[in-house]
Amino acid sequence: MRLFSMPSSGNSYKVRLLLALLGREYDITSVEYQTDALDSAKADGRLPFGKAPVLELDDGRLLPESNAILCWLGEGTPFVPADPFVKAEMLSWMFWEQNQHEGVIAVRAALQIYEQRRHLATPERMAELLERGHQLLQIMEDRLSKQDWLVGDAASLADICLYGYTHTAGSLGGFDMTRFPAINSWIQRVAALPGYVGLKA
Incomplete structure (x- = not known):
C-alpha cells in the first residue's frame, strides 16, 4: 500500500497512527501543502478529491478521506467494536x-x-x-x-x-x-x- 500523506495534517496523521498501531507496512509519499509533490499527485490523479490523505491499495485502487481509510483499515480489528x-x-x-x-x-x-x-x-x-x-x-x-x-x-x-x-x-x-x-x-x-x-x- 502507499499512503499519500500531508505531514502537518491531523487527517493524514490519524491514518499513519492507525497503520502504526496495527503494525501494517506501507510506503508513503509526502504531499505537503503548497508543494510540487502535492501538485504532481493531483496531476497524476492520485488525489481523487484533490487533497490528502489517500490510500493506494496494492491493486491500484484509491481510497480518499481519512475516516473512510480508518474504517477500511480497521475492519476486523479490535479498533472496530463487534456490537x-x-x-x-x-x-x-x-x-x-x-x-x-x-x-x-x-x-x-x-x-x-x-x-x-x-x-x-x-x-x-x-x-x-x-x-x-x-x-x-x-x-x-x-x-x-x-x-x-x-x-x-x-x-x-x-x-x-x-x-x-x-x-x-x-x-x-x-x-x-x-x-x-x-x-x-x-x-x-x-x-x-x-x-x-x-x-x-
Missing part, C-alpha cells in the same frame, strides 16, 4: 469529528501555522473559533469524564479519529486545555497504546 450499536456510536463520533470538530479545532490551528492563511486570522474570526472550539471540546470532556474511551471499553477508531487534532488543540490551536482534565488523561491513554507514533514521527 452493532457501539459500532454505530463509533461512527457517530467520526461523523461529528468531520462535520463539527475538524472545521473549528483544525481550522484555528491552520490559520496560525500556514503562512498563506494568516491573513484570514482576524481577531474576530479567531475569537469565534476559540469560543466554539471550547464548546466542542467540552462535549468530549463530558463524555470522557464518564468513561476512558469515547465508545465501549477499549480504544476504537473514534478515539484515533478525534485524537488527530485534539492532541494539538492547545499547542497549535491555542485552546485552553487546562479546562479539560478528562481529555488530557485520554490523550495520555492514546499515547500509551502499543505501536503509537507521534505527529512528527
Whole structure:
C-alpha cells in the first residue's frame, strides 16, 4: 500500500497512527501543502478529491478521506467494536469529528501555522473559533469524564479519529486545555497504546 500523506495534517496523521498501531507496512509519499509533490499527485490523479490523505491499495485502487481509510483499515480489528450499536456510536463520533470538530479545532490551528492563511486570522474570526472550539471540546470532556474511551471499553477508531487534532488543540490551536482534565488523561491513554507514533514521527 502507499499512503499519500500531508505531514502537518491531523487527517493524514490519524491514518499513519492507525497503520502504526496495527503494525501494517506501507510506503508513503509526502504531499505537503503548497508543494510540487502535492501538485504532481493531483496531476497524476492520485488525489481523487484533490487533497490528502489517500490510500493506494496494492491493486491500484484509491481510497480518499481519512475516516473512510480508518474504517477500511480497521475492519476486523479490535479498533472496530463487534456490537452493532457501539459500532454505530463509533461512527457517530467520526461523523461529528468531520462535520463539527475538524472545521473549528483544525481550522484555528491552520490559520496560525500556514503562512498563506494568516491573513484570514482576524481577531474576530479567531475569537469565534476559540469560543466554539471550547464548546466542542467540552462535549468530549463530558463524555470522557464518564468513561476512558469515547465508545465501549477499549480504544476504537473514534478515539484515533478525534485524537488527530485534539492532541494539538492547545499547542497549535491555542485552546485552553487546562479546562479539560478528562481529555488530557485520554490523550495520555492514546499515547500509551502499543505501536503509537507521534505527529512528527
